[in-house]
Amino acid sequence: MRSTSICVVGSLNADLIAYVGAEGSAASYATGSNFEMAAGGKSLNAAMSIASLDPTVTLVGRVGSDDLGNFIAGTLRARGITTDGIIRDDRTYTGVGHVRVNPEGEYDTVVVPGANGNFSAADVDAYLNGHEPPAFVVLNLEVPLPAVRRAATRFRELGSTVVLNLSPVHSEARTLLRLADVVVMNRSEACHVLDVPPDTDEHLLLTALREAGAKTPVLTLGDGGAVALDGNHLVEEKVEPIHVVNSIGAGDSFLATMVLAMANDHPFAVSLRAANQAGRLVCSRSESFLTSDDIRQIENVIGVPLSKGSITASQASESIRR
Template sequence: MRPTGICVVGSLNADLIAYLGADESAASYVAGKRFEMAAGGKSLNAAMSIASLDPTVTLLGRVGADDLGNFITAALQARGISIDGIIPDDSIHTGVGHVRVNPEGEYDTVVVPGANGNFSPADIDAYLEDHAPPAFVVLNLEVPLPAVRHAATRFRELGSQVVLNLSPVHAEARTLLRLADVVVMNLSEACHVLDVPQNTDVPLLLDALREAGAKTPVLTLGGGGVAALNGNDLVQAKVAPTRVVNSVGAGDSFLGTMVVAMANDHPFPVCLGVANEAGRLVCSHSESFLTPADVQPLEEVVGVRFAKAPAGSSAGSEKVPT
């Protein structure tokens, strides 16, 4: 039987988000405009976006056995995502992302991995003892490399297609290129992986990534859209300008939406186009993932219907403004 469904594997964080004011900093002091706590982490953001389009998505990862972990699991349940694959870890705190968003919507982050750092190959094996392999597995590098490598290998052996976001990029990222069916990264990450100048032409980068082992390399280009090699075809898609409120989850929402479109057998250019629009929509609001309210405008813009069922309600536990 052909595997079905999407599983996102990896990181879950409590994001502590400070929105900066417009005033200049002075003496290492920056005034903030507002603060929010949100469920986050690259894997959670992707899963939340997928859940708005396909509520059968599953998520596998670790949280601490603490209040922040409870906050995250409540947010997942409110969106209709099963917490069956969420492992409470009583040896360490939940992962935390300390995020600062400037008035232009750009951000920097300090991530304290917490329970994400304990995610292991054994967690993958234990999950597969009780769950059938999915059609698609979504991975990133926000959990330890041995776990990512093991997940990519095991799931592929079982027939899953592996989609890897090569972020946050590090020295060993290149060794993972051959383990995925689709590899997604931004321009800066690609240049780091290949050790080439930042001004390297995009087609040259894609060719070099293919030669390094990436079967289908995808480059996100921010306001420049996206470019990819699909087979022998160079596929490019532009993105409409938008007013950026918060770009924290744009890449994760791009990733999740692309996978949903792939799972629904849409042509690859359509998958990239709808993913582009998802990233743009997420940049335009404070949530770091697609919400149910985004689904209709997303489908209208790209002319494709692929939300499988009404998504779960968007509950206040996902974000706590202060």
């Protein structure tokens, strides 16, 4: 059994990506300029990015016993990620994301959950019965809410620092705010959770999220960077604009790099700066996760190595929960 600093729990999809041509569409028919199939899902994307620096990252979730499940497993193994936390589900197919990317790099997605929809609280318990708790666990809302709630509760009880990406947002998302140590979302997700106008000032959003139970709320602002409340300190990090090719993995790479930096005991402002750069790099190409070359570029921006050596769950909790 390998020890790990970071465990990512949640969704694994096969992404079927169509790039819409510059000529646009006529009626309900659009002509594409390119097609790709990629391993995806918020959790898989985050784990793939984390593995660029930390090959001990563990990914926990479900795929079907089908060719798409085989494709995902092969992609993970090629990246050096262990697949012993992946359940093969004989009852259904692997989750699929039908993604359409426009010429500006923005996308819309139809997600068919498949095996992700069967991920359960029992799966969380089964994993923890056979593995030591990590320093950090990363969650999102692409699997059923009871499983997310169970994971946040159990991992936190065992000393892990819980980082929750409140996406894709839905009506019950607010009930999870108190279960995580760090909560990450974009502006529109925050406005939805708080039921406030979409142009609400980000500083007011952070304060309202804190009052609603988010211990360390983080808002991603696209090309505006990111802002957060770290204790009583407002942290603001800007980002240089870049030509966007594909924004599919931007949020997942942001999240992964922020957690990587936190797991290596960097100050929170440095973690946000590194995360901003990660999202920027991923937007500049078609792949939805980071490479080792990206890690070196991020380190050049923040001025220090990302890796300081892994830390224990108790050390991480003490640092984040001060």
